[in-house]
Amino acid sequence: MTETLADFLDRLNHEIRLAGDWGSVADYIPELARVDPAQFGIAVALPDGRLLTAGDAETGFSIQSVSKVFSLAAVLGRIGEQLWLRVGREPSGDRFDSILLLEQEKGRPRNPFINAGALVVTDELLTGRTPRQALSELLGFIRAAAEDDAIHIDKAVARSEAETGHRNAALVHYLRSYGNLRNPPDHALGTYIHHCAIEMSCVQLARAGRFLAGLPDAPRMIAPRKVRRINALMMTCGQYDGSGNFAFRVGMPAKSGVGGGLLVIAPGKASIGIWSPGLDGWGNSLAGTLAAERLAEVTGWSVFG
Numbered sequence: 485m486t487e488t489l490a491d492f493l494d495r496l497n498h499e500i501r502l503a504g505d506w507g508s509v510a511d512y513i514p515e516l517a518r519v520d521p522a523q524f525g526i527a528v529a530l531p532d533g534r535l536l537t538a539g540d541a542e543t544g545f546s547i548q549s550v551s552k553v554f555s556l557a558a559v560l561g562r563i564g565e566q567l568w569l570r571v572g573r574e575p576s577g578d579r580f581d582s583i584l585l586l587e588q589e590k591g592r593p594r595n596p597f598i599n600a601g602a603l604v605v606t607d608e609l610l611t612g613r614t615p616r617q618a619l620s621e622l623l624g625f626i627r628a629a630a631e632d633d634a635i636h637i638d639k640a641v642a643r644s645e646a647e648t649g650h651r652n653a654a655l656v657h658y659l660r661s662y663g664n665l666r667n668p669p670d671h672a673l674g675t676y677i678h679h680c681a682i683e684m685s686c687v688q689l690a691r692a693g694r695f696l697a698g699l700p701d702a703p704r705m706i707a708p709r710k711v712r713r714i715n716a717l718m719m720t721c722g723q724y725d726g727s728g729n730f731a732f733r734v735g736m737p738a739k740s741g742v743g744g745g746l747l748v749i750a751p752g753k754a755s756i757g758i759w760s761p762g763l764d765g766w767g768n769s770l771a772g773t774l775a776a777e778r779l780a781e782v783t784g785w786s787v788f789g
């Protein structure tokens with residue numbers, strides 16, 4: 485392409501602001517409902533160590549379910565294959581917070597990215613640790629991946645979700661009733677809510693994802709075989725019941741969060757942090773998905789060729 489990637493990102497930022505099609509912010513967590521939807525940032529970490537940015541790439545946001553990628557990586561690094569006895573690896577075709585399949589499938593969540601599955605992953609993270617220790621281990625993992633010790637938990641967001649998170653409370657008790665939760669339900673729930681409340685910027689997210697893209701300057705976090713599997717799960721389950729549409733439009737493994745964050749992985753080529761807080765009907769960033777689609781078109785980074 486004649487236009488440089490840096491110029492394209494600037495153009496993309498202008499185009500997205502001009503279109504002004506922001507979607508609506510998540511309102512079931514009151515603290516997230518206060519965020520101005522008219523924001524957009526993107527950061528792209530490249531194999532040569534460069535990091536290109538545009539828009540609000542330095543603004544901190546609540547990573548929410550993007551944190552599920554890091555909790556899964558930390559747990560797979562620690563225990564490995566045993567996790568799959570407790571959680572499946574199939575797309576759910578259901579909303580991220582659905583309870584429906586959990587009853588049909590006797591308490592074994594479909595995949596680690598829907599809330600029920602992520603709660604089981606968090607429960608594994610708690611093995612032999614207090615909630616405080618598990619959280620500091622996970623935060624340490626993310627800080628090491630990003631090589632940035634400023635990454636922290638936004639306590640106000642955690643408090644806000646704890647006050648209103650009745651659905652996750654139901655899920656965690658339901659898991660326990662099937663014997664698929666080892667820790668007290670409030671420990672698993674509290675730890676989960678706090679790791680969802682981690683605040684990061686697009687720059688920090690792009691840097692934290694470098695190990696998933698296999699970039700040469702990435703700290704080695706987990707074995708390459710495990711990285712491949714996480715990318716496969718991001719591709720098939722990363723945007724819940726919108727995963728098929730996302731794969732069709734973007735063609736790269738990614739994970740979304742209701743804070744409007746997106747971590748997109750172009751294996752061997754780039755780790756991309758995108759943020760725009762307004763969501764589509766599936767709970768994925770509206771402008772963020774469009775940005776990922778445009779980036780894939782221009783760079784040819786789709787894993788499908």
Ligand SMILES: NC(=O)CC[C@H](N)C(=O)O
Pocket residue numbers: 547548549550580581599645652677680740741742743767
């Ligand atoms: N999709 C999401 O980002 C959901 C995360 C949020 N903490 C919840 O459990 O509802």
